[in-house]
Amino acid sequence: MIYINKLYPDTCKHQSCLSRAIYEFKNDMEDEKGEYRTITVGYSCEHHIEEVNKLLKEIYYGDKESDDI
Ligand SMILES: [Zn+2]
Numbered sequence: 001m002i003y004i005n006k007l008y009p010d011t012c013k014h015q016s017c018l019s020r021a022i023y024e025f026k027n028d029m030e031d032e033k034g035e036y037r038t039i040t041v042g043y044s045c046e047h048h049i050e051e052v053n054k055l056l057k058e059i060y061y062g063d064k065e066s067d068d069i
Helices: 049-061
Strands: 023-030 036-044
Touching: 023 049, 036 049
Parallel strands: none
Antiparallel strands: 023 036
C-alpha cells in the first residue's frame, strides 16, 4: 500500500507574495520557563529576504532596531 500525503510548503511572509519559501528565519526566544530556544519565526522566497527580515525585526524588536539590517 502506498500512501500519498499532500505537502504544504512554507510560503513567503512578504505581504501577498505567497511564493514558495526557500529561506527560514530563526530567533532566540525566551519561553515561559525563562529558557531561550531557537524557533523558526518566518519564511521568505529568494526575492524578499530583506523585507521579511525587516518585518520580523519590527515584530520582535520594535521599530527602533529596524534600521540596521
Ligand atoms: Zn516573496
